[in-house]
Amino acid sequence: MINTDTIVALATPSGAGAIAIIRLSGKDAITIADAHFKSVSGKKLFKQPTHTIHLGHIVDGERTLDEVLVSVFKDPNSYTGENVVEISCHGSNYIQQEIIQLYLRNGCRMASAGEFTLRAFLNGKLDLSQAEAVADLIASDNEASHQIAMQQMRGGFSTEIAKLREELLNFASLIELELDFAEEDVEFADRTQFKDLIDRITLVLKRLIDSFAVGNVIKNGIPVAIVGEPNVGKSTLLNALLNEDRAIVSDIAGTTRDTIEDEISVGGIGFRFIDTAGIRETKDVVESIGIKKTFEKIDQAQVVIYLFDADKFKDQSNQFKVELEKIKNKYPQKPLIALANKVDKIQEDQVEIIQKEIPEIQLMSAKQGKGVEELKDTLLSFVNTGALKNNDTIITNTRHYDSLLKALEEVSKVKDGLETGLSGDLLAIDIRQALYHFGEITGEISSDDLLGNIFANFCIGK
Known part of the structure; x- marks a missing residue:
């Protein structure tokens, strides 16, 4: 599994930019890079200390490709644990490809997805859960997911698991030792202390498993379906939440004929809002398809916002309440927010009637932006962020969740x-299995297939 050849890849996003970084890693990385680098000081890279930067030019024979800065990291003090060179060149697509092709012709191989981080894992620079957190960190698009990924990359989760595994392993060793003296009926493992350890491990595992519900929505965002009759202001609400004209708004019922999605961060948590076609009886074939998709999106959503026109409540109150009950009965497990929109068009006495008939109602004027912040606070209340504030470990990885369940x-x-x-011999079997599942998380127990599946999801260059 461990390759010692030298790999090369673009470490920054592809495309033109001010600066691009090309990374080489492997035993011969510094020597290979040095063969096509002319330092302005005349120094050779392989003679320079680790963690130094050098100005010079990348050359292909007599042809100069670019003026660059070259960073040198010598093993084992590098990200991969191998010799690493990072070339900061100008961000022209042409320059990037010319430099990469130059090194591919002269001793390097193109890195596969996640191969730099895979080598870091194989060389003991990261455990497997930390390596997976690297991908999560790159993919993080809100404060909460970034915070969780940083905590895991620093080893918060794996350190906790490693401590439990070590304590369990110590007792397992004593149990195994008893088996060697079975005829003498000797107990090396204190059963009372062992029971206390098992109780403590059980509590930790249950806490970590329970945290997955929060971690999963933080990592992937919370889908929120905005539903209601046509022309009640769903698209206006979406635009108000996003603070931009994302959805088409008009007075014509049925303007939104397909779902429109966009995401914002509220209190560091990602919410993905889905503006759906209005729910009503219609003969319009295209609009009917949109209404069908509305119910599909409600199925997928974790939160539902039911929006109605406050100006029409007086004449259609029974209809609105029936629709609310339908959604409540069909989706009893989903949080439901009832919103009365366009309250700027009604009098105070009408507001009081709405609040009396639907006590849980929230009032809003999406057009004027009134009630938007209150809605955001309500959405945020559905997510338990206490663990984030306390810096507790939160599980976001499905593989970790599965291993924790099996360990429990x-x-x-x-x-x-x-x-x-x-x-003792039967106890030892179950203890070994628990240790196995702990080891799956940190990578002490792994297979080529497992590693291949994990690192295939990384980007090239990382």
Whole structure:
């Protein structure tokens, strides 16, 4: 699995820019880079100390490709644990490709997706959960997901798992030792202390497993469906939330004939708002398709906003309340926000009637931006961000979640075995399985297929 050849790739996004960074890693990275680099000082890269930067030119024979800065990192003090060179060149697509092709012709291989981070893992610079956090950090698009990825990349989660695994491993060793002295009926592992450890591990595992519900929505964003009759202001609300004219707004019912999606960050949490076609009886074929998609989007959403026209409540109050009950009954597990829009068009006594008949109602004028902040506060209240504020460990990775569930199942078997006086050899089997699932998370237990699946999702150059 471990390749020692020298790899090269563009480490910055493809396309033209002011600066691009080309990364080389491998035993011969510095020597290969040096063969086509002329330092302005005349120094050779392989003679320079680690973590130094050098100004010069990349040359291909007599042809100068670009003036560059070259950073040198010598093993083991580099990201990959190997010799690493990073070339900061000008961001022309032509220059980038010329330099990469030059090194491909002269001793380098094109890096595969995530291969730099894979080498960091294989060389012990990162454990597997930290390596996965690198991809999450790159993909983070709001404050909360960034904070979680940073915590995991620094080893917060893996450190906690490693401590539990070490303690469990110590007791496992004592249990295994007892098996060697089975005929003498000796107990090396204190069963009371072991039970206390199992109880503590169980609590930690349950806490981590429970955190996945929060972590998953923080990582992927919370889909929110905006539904209601045509022309009640759904598109105006979406524009007010996004603070831009994302959706087409008109007085013609049925203007929105397809779903429109966009995402904003509220309190560091990503919310993906889905403006749907209005729900009504229609003979328009295109609009009917849009209404069908509306119900599909409600199925996919985690929060539903039901919007109605406050100006029409007096004449259509029963219809609005029936629609609300339909959504509540069909989706009892989904948080539902009832919004009365266009309150700027009605009198105070009408407002009081609406609030009396629908106590949970929130009032809004999307056109004037009134009630938008209150709506954001309500949305944020559906997410438990206390763990973020306390800097607790939060699980966002489905693979980790699955391994934690399996580890908890095995630990529960160990606990039952202790309570029923199960023999040491049977206890040892369940302990080994629990240790196996702990090791899956940090990478102490891994396979080529598992690593291939994980790192295939990385970008080239990382």
